[in-house]
Amino acid sequence: MDRISGLSDELLVKVLRFLPTKEVVSTSILSKRWEFLWLWVPKLKFVMNHYESDLPIQDFITKNLLLLKAQVIESFHLQCFNSSFKPEDIKHWVETTISRRVRELIINYCNLFWLDKPVVLLAIPSSLYTCTSLVTLKLIGDTIIVDVPRTVCLPSLKTLKLDSVAYSSEDSLRLLLSYCPVLEDLTINRDRHDNVKTLVIIVPSLLRLNLPIDGAYSCDGYVIVTPSLKYFKVPGLYEEDFSYLIMHMPKVEEADLSVEQDVERLFESITSVKRLSLSVLLDFEDESMYHNGIYFNQLEHLKLHIYRDNWSKLLVRLLEDSPKLRVLKLVVDDDPSFDEEYEHASWKYNDESSVPKCLLDSLEIFEFAGYTRRPEERDFVSYILKHACHLKTSSISHLSCYV
Numbered sequence: 054m055d056r057i058s059g060l061s062d063e064l065l066v067k068v069l070r071f072l073p074t075k076e077v078v079s080t081s082i083l084s085k086r087w088e089f090l091w092l093w094v095p096k097l098k099f100v101m102n103h104y105e106s107d108l109p110i111q112d113f114i115t116k117n118l119l120l121l122k123a124q125v126i127e128s129f130h131l132q133c134f135n136s137s138f139k140p141e142d143i144k145h146w147v148e149t150t151i152s153r154r155v156r157e158l159i160i161n162y163c164n165l166f167w168l169d170k171p172v173v174l175l176a177i178p179s180s181l182y183t184c185t186s187l188v189t190l191k192l193i194g195d196t197i198i199v200d201v202p203r204t205v206c207l208p209s210l211k212t213l214k215l216d217s218v219a220y221s222s223e224d225s226l227r228l229l230l231s232y233c234p235v236l237e238d239l240t241i242n243r244d245r246h247d248n249v250k251t252l253v254i255i256v257p258s259l260l261r262l263n264l265p266i267d268g269a270y271s272c273d274g275y276v277i278v279t280p281s282l283k284y285f286k287v288p289g290l291y292e293e294d295f296s297y298l299i300m301h302m303p304k305v306e307e308a309d310l311s312v313e314q315d316v317e318r319l320f321e322s323i324t325s326v327k328r329l330s331l332s333v334l335l336d337f338e339d340e341s342m343y344h345n346g347i348y349f350n351q352l353e354h355l356k357l358h359i360y361r362d363n364w365s366k367l368l369v370r371l372l373e374d375s376p377k378l379r380v381l382k383l384v385v386d387d388d389p390s391f392d393e394e395y396e397h398a399s400w401k402y403n404d405e406s407s408v409p410k411c412l413l414d415s416l417e418i419f420e421f422a423g424y425t426r427r428p429e430e431r432d433f434v435s436y437i438l439k440h441a442c443h444l445k446t447s448s449i450s451h452l453s454c455y456v
Contacts, residue, residue: 066093070127074098078113095123098130111142118149125186126153132161140175148178154186162194176200176221182229185209192218195244201225205232214240219247227253234258241265257281265289266297277322280304285323287311306351311358316367317343327351332358333367342367349375356382359423365433369409378411381437385423385430412440419447 057065069077069091077091097118099110110133129150131143143162150158162175176198181187182205190207191214192199200221210233220226226249230236236256240263243249253276254262261284266275275297282302286309299322308323310316311332320343323329329352352375357368372378419437424430434449 062090062093065090069094070096089122092117092120092122095121095125095127097126097128100130100132101134111138114146115142118146121153124153126150126155128157128159129155130157130159132159132163134163138162143175144178148180151178151180151184151187155184156186157189158187159189159191160193160197161191162197164194164196174198174219182207182232188212190214192216194218195246199225199229201229203228205229207233208235210236212236212238216240216242217244217247219244220249223248223250225249227255230254230256237261239263251276254279260284262286263288274298283307285309287319289313317347320347324349325351328354330356330358332360333364334360342370347374350377352378354378354380354382356384359383359385362429365429368433372409372411376410377415379415380418381416382418382420383422385425408440412437413442415443416441417443417445419444421449424449424451 060068069080074094074097077094080087081089081091099114101110114131129146131146133143143160147158147160158181160175160177174196175194177192177200179200179202181190182202185206185208187207188209189212190210191212193214193216195217197218198221199215199218201224205228207229213233213236215226226241230239230253233256235258237258238261239254239256239259241252241254242265243252250273252274254264255276255278257278257280259279259282262277262279262282263286264275264277265288273296277297277299279302280300282305284307285302285305288309289311297318299318301324302322303325305323305326307328308326309330310319311334312319313334316331316333324347326349329349349371352371355371355375355378357364357371368383372381416437419441421430421434424434438444438447
């Protein structure tokens with residue numbers, strides 16, 4: 054303790070920034086010097102478990118948030134439950150952080166659906182949408198309402214996450230995004246009743262996008278225009294009666310796609326990709342998986358998750374269209390939907406005289422995790438080992454590895 058007491062207050066505050074808020078506040082009992090030192094810490098995090106009493110925390114935040122001495126609140130993170138936290142209190146806290154030029158704001162307002170209590174909605178205060186200091190905004194919870202006013206200005210916002218929130222109108226999300234001129238990272242997880250029919254994402258500055266494309270949310274369609282995108286993740290494109298338009302992404306370098314219907318339109322938008330992780334949840338029984346003319350001339354790293362039979366047809370087509378591929382990883386799902394009638398069927402490349410260029414020139418690493426010894430797998434492995442002229446390492450294991 055003597056060594057710590059020799060440190061300056063400024064240095065002690067820097068150390069306290071790395072501790073949970075509960076522990077930071079507890080230092081106030083150490084000595085008179087420490088009594089108010091925690092008020093200079095610019096990061097606050099309150100995460101409630103459903104079995105904890107929320108009332109002491111509410112009182113603490115209400116009494117002390119205004120007393121903070123830090124000129125800028127670097128981060129305010131609140132996870133709570135609408136069974137006991139009042140929306141007007143949270144709105145007041147958010148407004149207070151905005152007045153202190155908050156840089157990161159995370160609100161997780163959860164609905165404990167197993168409790169027999171009425172659902173209380175939280176409308177985010179309008180002052181949030183003109184917060185010039187805000188760099189990161191994450192709103193999580195199906196009881197949060199995003200009600201975007203006509204006056205919006207978020208000139209510093211770079212990271213935005215909207216998880217299971219509802220929007221006050223069809224146009225709220227589009228309006229919000231259109232006034233984020235430097236937005237780089239966007240994650241949207243939808244709720245079935247989010248009040249959006251057509252989800253429109255037009256963000257010229259966007260670099261990273263994580264978006265399930267799903268017609269199960271009473272959705273008519275998706276429009277995505279992100280010409281600067283470098284990372285694109287689609288956790289699920291499910292087979293529903295809806296339309297989607299994804300404009301070409303000429304700068305995309307990495308994509309993580311999980312699809313249950315045609316891959317063609319997604320492939321058309323990501324032809325510049327260098328790293329591709331692909332999960333395909335449908336059978337490719339015919340040869341026309343996507344039209345001719347789609348090439349992945351920059352693709353170097355390909356990971357394919359296997360769920361169904363006939364996966365090798367798509368994979369060979371990708372090998373043919375990826376002349377610079379260096380790394381190929383295959384992973385069989387823990388619970389694949391294999392057709393037992395297909396068990397004894399074999400696979401054979403249609404044209405042995407025309408080996409994909411990447412096997413002859415560039416493939417160096419081949420990994421197969423979750424290998425089950427099915428004929429399709431055995432035949433494909435034999436084909437790779439026979440024709441990959443520059444293979445440096447290969448591994449085949451019976452355990453799936455999701456890394």
